[in-house]
Amino acid sequence: MVKDDIIDIVYKKVGFTHSEAVAAVELIFEAVKERLMAGEDVNIVGFGKFCLRDKKERVGRNPKTGQEFKITSRRVLTFKPSKNLKEIVNNK
Amino acid sequence: MTKSELAEQVSTKINLPKKETEHIVSMVFESIIGALSHGDKVELRGFGSFRIRHRALREGRNPKTGEKVKVPPKKVPFFRAGKELKEMVNNKAGSQKTAGSSQHP
Numbered sequence: 468m469v470k471d472d473i474i475d476i477v478y479k480k481v482g483f484t485h486s487e488a489v490a491a492v493e494l495i496f497e498a499v500k501e502r503l504m505a506g507e508d509v510n511i512v513g514f515g516k517f518c519l520r521d522k523k524e525r526v527g528r529n530p531k532t533g534q535e536f537k538i539t540s541r542r543v544l545t546f547k548p549s550k551n552l553k554e555i556v557n558n559k
Numbered sequence: 560m561t562k563s564e565l566a567e568q569v570s571t572k573i574n575l576p577k578k579e580t581e582h583i584v585s586m587v588f589e590s591i592i593g594a595l596s597h598g599d600k601v602e603l604r605g606f607g608s609f610r611i612r613h614r615a616l617r618e619g620r621n622p623k624t625g626e627k628v629k630v631p632p633k634k635v636p637f638f639r640a641g642k643e644l645k646e647m648v649n650n651k652a653g654s655q656k657t658a659g660s661s662q663h664p
Contacts, residue, residue, distance in 0.1 A: 473587055480586060511588055555592055
């Protein structure tokens with residue numbers, strides 16, 4: 468499934484023109500992105516939570532050469548699926 | 560940010576009542592759930608992808624009693640942020656996180 472399929476679902480179920488459906492779906496993901504970039508977690512009830520985690524600097528190793536290098540501190544995005552989503556996926 | 564805050568923000572931009580926008584927001588996430596429940600993956604350009612990861616049967620232990628238990632195989636929804644989103648999130652790493660903890664020297 469790609470974004471176009473989601474747009475199609477919205478287009479068929481809501482009385483939107485196609486371009487309105489495109490705008491709505493794009494705006495939803497843009498809004499989520501904006502908040503994440505601002506450093507805010509995004510929680511979608513029944514779906515899951517997009518969480519930001521700050522990682523400290525640490526020493527990594529190239530498994531091939533054994534060479535050590537520094538992994539800089541960074542912020543990563545993780546997704547924690549809701550109970551509902553986990554259950555649906557397992558056909559519960 | 561919650562789903563209703565998301566709907567509120569989007570509703571002002573598309574000029575639609577909040578209630579209807581909330582309905583559309585739910586529809587979007589439900590369509591992703593629908594695809595995942597069929598084992599399909601969902602790829603969203605500029606955002607990331609959702610897919611199902613399979614966890615094999617494994618032996619676990621009841622931490623209280625130390626008893627061995629079989630943990631049945633299961634499917635886990637997994638999200639991978641797209642390159643663009645990953646970089647954008649990280650470029651703002653200096654900014655204060657509004658939820659959760661973040662230390663500043």
